[in-house]
Amino acid sequence: MKWLQTLKDYQNYLRLERGLSENSIINYSLDVKKLMRWLETNEMDISPLSISEETLQQFIYEIAKKVNPRSQSRLISGLKGFFNYLIFEDYRKTNPLELIESPKLGRKLPDTLAVEEIDALISAIDLSSKQGERNRAILETLYGCGLRVSELTNLKISDLFFEEGFIKVTGKGDKQRLVPIGPTTEKYINIYRKEVRIHQEIDSMAKDTVFLNQHGRPLTRAMIFTIVKRLAEKAGIRKTISPHTFRHSFATHLLENGADLRAIQQMLGHESITTTEIYTHIDRKHLTEVINRYHPRK
Numbered sequence: 001m002k003w004l005q006t007l008k009d010y011q012n013y014l015r016l017e018r019g020l021s022e023n024s025i026i027n028y029s030l031d032v033k034k035l036m037r038w039l040e041t042n043e044m045d046i047s048p049l050s051i052s053e054e055t056l057q058q059f060i061y062e063i064a065k066k067v068n069p070r071s072q073s074r075l076i077s078g079l080k081g082f083f084n085y086l087i088f089e090d091y092r093k094t095n096p097l098e099l100i101e102s103p104k105l106g107r108k109l110p111d112t113l114a115v116e117e118i119d120a121l122i123s124a125i126d127l128s129s130k131q132g133e134r135n136r137a138i139l140e141t142l143y144g145c146g147l148r149v150s151e152l153t154n155l156k157i158s159d160l161f162f163e164e165g166f167i168k169v170t171g172k173g174d175k176q177r178l179v180p181i182g183p184t185t186e187k188y189i190n191i192y193r194k195e196v197r198i199h200q201e202i203d204s205m206a207k208d209t210v211f212l213n214q215h216g217r218p219l220t221r222a223m224i225f226t227i228v229k230r231l232a233e234k235a236g237i238r239k240t241i242s243p244h245t246f247r248h249s250f251a252t253h254l255l256e257n258g259a260d261l262r263a264i265q266q267m268l269g270h271e272s273i274t275t276t277e278i279y280t281h282i283d284r285k286h287l288t289e290v291i292n293r294y295h296p297r298k
Contacts, residue, residue: 001091003036006048010085019173023150023221031078035059048086053096060100073102112249117237118143121228124235130196130214135227137185137192138211142243144185145169146250146268149221149243156208157193162186171269179267251276 011029014020020028038059039046046055056079064072079097086092113121118139125135141152151169159168166178189210202216209218224243232241239245251264265276 001047001049003032003039003048006086006091007032007036009089010082013085013089021150021172021174024172028078028081031075032082034063034075035079038062048083049091051096053099056096057100076100076102111239111241111245112252113237113239113241113245115253117235117239118246118249120235120237121231124231133188133192133196134211135231137188138224138227139231139246140185140188142246143250144182145179146247147179148172148247148269149224152224152243153211153219153221155210157210158208160189160210162190169269175269177266177269 007029010032011025014025014028015022035056039051044055046052060072060076063075067075076097080095083092083095083097087095122136122139125139126132127136138152141147141155142149145167147155147169148171151171154170155167159170160181161167161178162181165180167181168176169179170176193210197210197212200212200216202212206212206216206218211219213219213223221243228241228243228245232239247268251268254264254267255261261276268276270276
């Protein structure tokens with residue numbers, strides 16, 4: 001059994017059996033490709049069916065010199081999934097990574113922005129430029145609705161239910177959820193749609209896509225990252241931020257202002273409440289203030 005064919009079969013399994021998004025499939029595939037490149041570089045002619053625990057330990061040891069523990073843990077997890085697939089298909093009897101442990105990780109708290117920093121980013125947008133109104137609407141939507149970047153780029157006009165006060169979001173695994181949209185976000189999306197987007201020549205495949213590039217096609221995830229990075233530099237924000245930082249800030253600010261954790265979970269589209277609970281660790285000072293203010297035993 002050859003690596004390339006096995007990888008293609010695995011990708012089809014992830015797509016059809018697991019129902020994963022293309023982004024997730026790409027990430028899982030990258031883990032396997034790293035192993036394939038390492039075997040090729042070291043001139044090891046070993047198939048997916050015959051590779052041993054010792055060989056994989058050697059690979060992990062080499063990789064550990066180049067990547068941080070979190071990336072190492074992610075790689076081990078991805079490869080375990082690949083070999084579990086081979087067991088599922090009866091190609092292998094055992095998982096050669098079964099006894100290889102991931103490095104211990106502390107729980108990484110997500111970076112967030114203060115409200116003033118978000119305002120500074122939005123103020124840094126040149127509204128006189130062709131893409132100014134679009135970029136303001138993008139940032140307001142990321143922060144106002146807590147969307148993942150892929151959810152933003154895939155947002156459709158037919159998903160906007162402004163009269164009802166919601167937008168329909170398609171998240172991981174094509175799972176859909178309704179997210180409330182506030183009047184500010186709605187206002188800036190409407191300005192972009194009615195004053196800018198309406199004058200664009202739009203690709204036939206993108207007629208229903210909300211946010212478009214200058215060629216009338218859907219924006220890529222990379223372009224959203226570039227927009228955010230450039231605005232951060234312009235606004236003088238020295239934190240390392242990404243589009244996902246707005247999602248973290250959305251959740252953190254809701255929690256700080258008294259929102260229910262389960263409501264935040266639903267809006268973020270987290271399957272498990274434990275994923276959302278990470279935001280309870282971000283501002284311990286705020287939580288202490290809540291106890292001191294509201295608990296009868298002060």
